[in-house]
Amino acid sequence: MLSLQNQNAKDSNVLGVSEEINSEFFQSLRSLQKSSIPFLVSSGGTTSRSAADNHWIIDLRKNYQNISFDLNTKHVEIEAGVRMGDLSNFLGKHKRSFPIGLSGKTGMGYILTGGISPISRSRGLAIDQIIEIKGFWGNGKEFHISQPNTPQESNHEWKALCGAAIFLGIITKVKLKTQPLRQILTWTANLSFSELSECINQAESWPNSLSLQWIYGENIFALATGEIIDTDHEANLIDLIERLPFTSNRIINKVNNMHSLPNLSLGNNKINNLNHSEVIGLLGPAWQKNNLNVLKIIKELIDQRPNENCYIASQQLGGLTKLKNLETSFLHRDAIWKPWINGAWDANDQLQRKKTLQWMEECWTNLEFICPGVHLAQIHPHLQWHQKELSSAFKDWLPKLQEIKAIKDPQNLMPPLN
Numbered sequence: 557m558l559s560l561q562n563q564n565a566k567d568s569n570v571l572g573v574s575e576e577i578n579s580e581f582f583q584s585l586r587s588l589q590k591s592s593i594p595f596l597v598s599s600g601g602t603t604s605r606s607a608a609d610n611h612w613i614i615d616l617r618k619n620y621q622n623i624s625f626d627l628n629t630k631h632v633e634i635e636a637g638v639r640m641g642d643l644s645n646f647l648g649k650h651k652r653s654f655p656i657g658l659s660g661k662t663g664m665g666y667i668l669t670g671g672i673s674p675i676s677r678s679r680g681l682a683i684d685q686i687i688e689i690k691g692f693w694g695n696g697k698e699f700h701i702s703q704p705n706t707p708q709e710s711n712h713e714w715k716a717l718c719g720a721a722i723f724l725g726i727i728t729k730v731k732l733k734t735q736p737l738r739q740i741l742t743w744t745a746n747l748s749f750s751e752l753s754e755c756i757n758q759a760e761s762w763p764n765s766l767s768l769q770w771i772y773g774e775n776i777f778a779l780a781t782g783e784i785i786d787t788d789h790e791a792n793l794i795d796l797i798e799r800l801p802f803t804s805n806r807i808i809n810k811v812n813n814m815h816s817l818p819n820l821s822l823g824n825n826k827i828n829n830l831n832h833s834e835v836i837g838l839l840g841p842a843w844q845k846n847n848l849n850v851l852k853i854i855k856e857l858i859d860q861r862p863n864e865n866c867y868i869a870s871q872q873l874g875g876l877t878k879l880k881n882l883e884t885s886f887l888h889r890d891a892i893w894k895p896w897i898n899g900a901w902d903a904n905d906q907l908q909r910k911k912t913l914q915w916m917e918e919c920w921t922n923l924e925f926i927c928p929g930v931h932l933a934q935i936h937p938h939l940q941w942h943q944k945e946l947s948s949a950f951k952d953w954l955p956k957l958q959e960i961k962a963i964k965d966p967q968n969l970m971p972p973l974n
């Protein structure tokens with residue numbers, strides 16, 4: 557059994573595991589593919605597509621662990637097996653930080669799929685920090701590409717790699733910008749339905765240095781985070797979070813880095829190795845006047861969830877429009893909320909799996925009016941909604957991406973873009 561984070565992947569019967577990539581490896585992959593043997597890449601191993609039955613697995617975790625820091629430029633170079641928590645801890649020693657997400661367990665997939673951090677509202681997405689990318693296209697050719705110096709110099713390959721790389725090739729190394737390390741103010745609490753509505757309402761007029769994330773399942777729990785610039789700024793942030801309503805267990809705290817954030821979880825933690833799951837990430841504007849209406853829809857969906865570990869959660873974005881001139885494949889720069897739907901079922905219960913997948917689609921359909929976009933943090937080529945999620949994620953940019961894929965990965969070794 558592979559020791560992967562994702563339980564579906566962990567329980568799968570893989571054909572074999574390779575831990576090294578080079579051009580010859582791609583030759584053997586092509587011959588494997590001729591005999592219809594598919595493969596998957598695993599960096600952090602946190603998604604359901606890091607391994608699957610009857611697939612060959614490329615596991616980058618053991619042999620791609622290097623991290624190096626340039627003291628002059630403050631750039632960091634990481635190989636594809638480095639987890640975000642390890643990156644955050646490493647940078648902490650140099651008093652620097654990187655906008656990692658809500659979990660330190662995620663790997664290179666976090667960066668390659670966009671990377672929405674609780675500090676993205678002020679710091680940008682993880683892809684916005686990339687300055688060099690190294691790897692192999694699906695056609696086996698090695699590449700090493702740097703960020704264009706000006707928007708005019710920008711090219712389609714770079715844009716495709718920043719947000720859609722996982723469809724085009726295997727990334728072995730990235731060079732990233734880092735930022736000064738700052739303490740982070742955290743607020744966590746249990747909320748009622750109407751308190752959540754009020755928190756969302758208040759958060760929609762917050763400055764970009766503060767963000768709200770919440771999770772709604774058996775109960776409702778929220779986490780607000782704000783990077784502290786100085787003591788005046790800290791006082792402002794405290795003033796804002798003290799206005800948030802809560803039912804119980806409110807804790808205001810300060811942590812030293814992103815890897816020390818409290819978990820966004822329901823605390824019931826019945827999620828164990830007896831559960832499998834899939835996740836869809838949506839993107840959309842501020843809720844404003846739709847606030848109560850959207851929450852009522854979510855409440856109804858939660859009340860009908862087929863398994864107690866199903867939930868809907870959300871991260872707050874906004875502030876990314878200032879980075880609009882960066883050419884990336886993350887098109888939803890205007891998004892304010894990223895709700896994600898977590899569908900869970902008892903492992904190997906195919907009937908419940910079917911019901912859960914239907915429930916997830918129902919959630920998506922019901923929330924689409926307020927969340928028209930998709931964040932492809934998890935891909936689902938094995939499910940019927942794959943095409944819909946590709947077009948909602950990449951919109952008018954999808955045909956160009958498909959053209960690039962036809963050149964860089966003509967045999968579709970990497971996950972399909974149609």
Ligand SMILES: Cc1cc2nc3c(=O)[nH]c(=O)nc-3n(C[C@H](O)[C@H](O)[C@H](O)COP(=O)(O)OP(=O)(O)OC[C@H]3O[C@@H](n4cnc5c(N)ncnc54)[C@H](O)[C@@H]3O)c2cc1C
Pocket residue numbers: 596597598599600601602603604605606616636656657658659661662663664665666667668669670671672673674721722723725726727728933934935
């Ligand atoms: C607990 C938890 C918290 C999360 N919090 C956030 C968050 O705050 N913000 C956010 O944006 N996302 C978040 N995510 C989503 C997560 O970042 C994405 O699902 C991401 O794709 C996971 O990457 P991975 O390397 O850990 O997983 P993997 O399953 O190893 O990889 C994910 C996908 O990327 C592909 N891939 C991975 N590495 C490479 C590579 N080197 N070259 C080519 N393809 C590759 C794989 O084929 C796979 O399809 C969270 C996920 C979890 C489980």
